[in-house]
Amino acid sequence: MSQAQPKPLLGCIADDFTGATDLANMLVRGGMRTVQTIGIPEQIPAVEADALVIALKSRTIPAAEAVEQSLAALRWLQQQGCTQFFFKYCSTFDSTDAGNIGQVTDALLKELGADFTIACPAFPENGRTIYRGYLFVADALLNESGMENHPLTPMTDANLVRVLQRQTESKVGLVRYDTVAKDAAAVTERFTALRTEGVKMAIADAVSDRDLYVLGEACAELKLVTGGSGIALGLPENFRRAGLLHAAGEAAQLPKVDGLSVVLAGSASKATNAQVAEWKSKHPAHRIDPLALARGEAVVAQALAFADEHIKKEPVLIYATATPDEVKAVQKELGVAKAGHLVEQALADIAKGLRERGVRQFVVAGGETSGAVVQALDVRALRIGPQIDPGVPATATLDDQPLALALKSGNFGSVDFFEKALRFLGGAKE
Numbered sequence: 001m002s003q004a005q006p007k008p009l010l011g012c013i014a015d016d017f018t019g020a021t022d023l024a025n026m027l028v029r030g031g032m033r034t035v036q037t038i039g040i041p042e043q044i045p046a047v048e049a050d051a052l053v054i055a056l057k058s059r060t061i062p063a064a065e066a067v068e069q070s071l072a073a074l075r076w077l078q079q080q081g082c083t084q085f086f087f088k089y090c091s092t093f094d095s096t097d098a099g100n101i102g103q104v105t106d107a108l109l110k111e112l113g114a115d116f117t118i119a120c121p122a123f124p125e126n127g128r129t130i131y132r133g134y135l136f137v138a139d140a141l142l143n144e145s146g147m148e149n150h151p152l153t154p155m156t157d158a159n160l161v162r163v164l165q166r167q168t169e170s171k172v173g174l175v176r177y178d179t180v181a182k183d184a185a186a187v188t189e190r191f192t193a194l195r196t197e198g199v200k201m202a203i204a205d206a207v208s209d210r211d212l213y214v215l216g217e218a219c220a221e222l223k224l225v226t227g228g229s230g231i232a233l234g235l236p237e238n239f240r241r242a243g244l245l246h247a248a249g250e251a252a253q254l255p256k257v258d259g260l261s262v263v264l265a266g267s268a269s270k271a272t273n274a275q276v277a278e279w280k281s282k283h284p285a286h287r288i289d290p291l292a293l294a295r296g297e298a299v300v301a302q303a304l305a306f307a308d309e310h311i312k313k314e315p316v317l318i319y320a321t322a323t324p325d326e327v328k329a330v331q332k333e334l335g336v337a338k339a340g341h342l343v344e345q346a347l348a349d350i351a352k353g354l355r356e357r358g359v360r361q362f363v364v365a366g367g368e369t370s371g372a373v374v375q376a377l378d379v380r381a382l383r384i385g386p387q388i389d390p391g392v393p394a395t396a397t398l399d400d401q402p403l404a405l406a407l408k409s410g411n412f413g414s415v416d417f418f419e420k421a422l423r424f425l426g427g428a429k430e
C-alpha cells in the first residue's frame with residue numbers, strides 16, 4: 001500500500017489460517033476489499049484494501065508466544081493505519097485452559113489502552129449459536145458435538161463464560177440474549193453496565209444473523225472486537241455509516257489460475273471425514289499413515305508417486321483424515337503434538353512436490369494443516385474471492401504467477417465440498 005492509497009480501516013489478527021480466510025470471506029461479503037497475509041509481512045502488499053487480515057498459526061502454541069505474535073501483528077496493523085482491530089478465533093472457541101483466547105485478548109486490550117471487548121464466536125449460518133453463554137453446534141452443546149474429540153483442543157465444557165474465565169485473570173461477563181433481542185442501544189447500555197462491574201470481556205449471546213448485526217452495530221466504538229467470523233457481519237456497515245467505506249463494485253474478484261489440481265486433507269473433523277468418504281466414492285484418493293511416518297517410511301514419496309499416476313488426468317485427494325478412535329490410537333502411541341506435527345509436515349512436503357509437478361489449484365482441509373501447507377508453498381498474501389460455502393472463500397495468492405487456494409476449516413463445507421471447491425478454483429461461479 002503506497003502512501004497515496006487510502007488506508008485500511010479494519011486490522012484483523014486470526015489465530016489460524018482457515019479462520020483468517022473465513023473472516024476475510026465475511027468482510028468481502030460486506031463489501032470490504034480484503035487482503036490476507038500469511039504471518040506479518042516483510043513487505044507491504046501493493047494493493048488497495050479496506051481490511052487486512054493477518055493469519056497467524058497461534059491457536060495451539062504456548063500462550064506467551066501467541067501473545068508475542070499477536071502484539072507484533074497488532075503493531076504492524078496500526079502502522080498501516082487501521083483504526084479498529086479484530087481478534088479472530090474459532091467459532092467452536094478452540095482453546096485449552098492454558099489459552100490462548102483469554103491471554104491474547106488481555107494483551108491486545110492492554111496494548112490498545114482499551115478496557116472492554118466482547119467475545120462472540122457465534123456463526124449461525126454454520127450452526128454455531130450462543131444462548132445464556134452456552135455454545136451450541138447445530139442441535140448439540142459444544143461438548144457433545146464431536147468437538148470433545150478434537151485432536152488438539154478437545155472442548156469439554158459448553159459454558160463459554162467458564163471456559164474463558166479459566167484463561168484470564170480479568171473478569172468475564174455475559175451479554176444475555178434478552179438484551180441482544182432488543183437493539184444495539186440496549187447492548188451498548190449493557191456494555192457500560194458491565195464495564196462498571198469491572199468486566200473486561202463479555203461473552204455475547206447470538207442465535208441469528210440479526211443478533212450479529214445488532215452486536216456488530218454496538219461494537220462500532222470498541223477498539224477491539226473478538227470472536228468468530230459471524231460477529232464481523234455488522235462491522236462493514238459501521239464504516240459505511242461513518243462515511244469511511246467507499247468501495248464500489250466487486251470486492252471479490254480473482255485472477256484466473258490454470259493448472260493441475262489436488263485436495264489435501266489433514267483435518268479429522270466429522271465434516272472432513274464425510275467429505276473424504278464422498279470423494280473416495282468417486283475419485284482417486286491416497287491415505288497417509290502417521291505410524292508409517294513415525295517409522296521413517298517413504299510416505300511422502302509414495303503419495304507423490306500416487307499423484308503422478310493420476311493428476312494429469314484428474315485431481316486426487318491425499319489425506320490423513322481418520323475417525324476419532326483411529327486418531328486417539330495414533331496419539332496414544334506417538335503423543336498428540338508429535339502425531340500432529342508429523343502429519344502436517346508430510347502434507348506440507350507433499351504440497352511442495354505437487355507444485356513442482358505443475359499443481360496450481362490446492363484445496364486444503366484443516367486449519368493447522370492449511371498453515372503448514374501455505375508456509376511450505378511460501379505463500380505471503382492472498383486476495384479473497386467469492387464464497388464457496390459459508391466460511392470458505394476461493395482465494396488466489398498475490399504473485400505474478402498465482403496459485404488458487406481454498407482453505408477449509410475442519411468443520412465447514414457441504415459433503416461434496418471438495419468437488420465444488422475445485423470447480424470454483426477453476427473459475428466457475430455458482
Ligand SMILES: Nc1ncnc2c1ncn2[C@@H]1O[C@H](COP(=O)(O)OP(=O)(O)OP(=O)(O)O)[C@@H](O)[C@H]1O
Pocket residue numbers: 016018019150151152266267268269272290320321322326327330331339340341342343344365366367368369370408409410411
Ligand atoms: N490420522 C491422524 N492421526 C493423528 N493426528 C492426525 C491425523 N490426521 C490429522 N491429524 C492431525 O490433527 C490435526 C488436525 O488439525 P487441523 O487444524 O488441520 O484440522 P481441524 O482442527 O479439523 O480444522 P480447524 O482447525 O480448521 O477446525 C493436525 O495437527 C493433523 O496433523
Ligand SMILES: O=C(O)[C@@H](O)C(=O)CO
Pocket residue numbers: 016018019020022023089090091092228229367391409410
Ligand atoms: O470459526 C471457525 O469455525 C473457523 O473459521 C475456524 O477458525 C476453524 O479453524
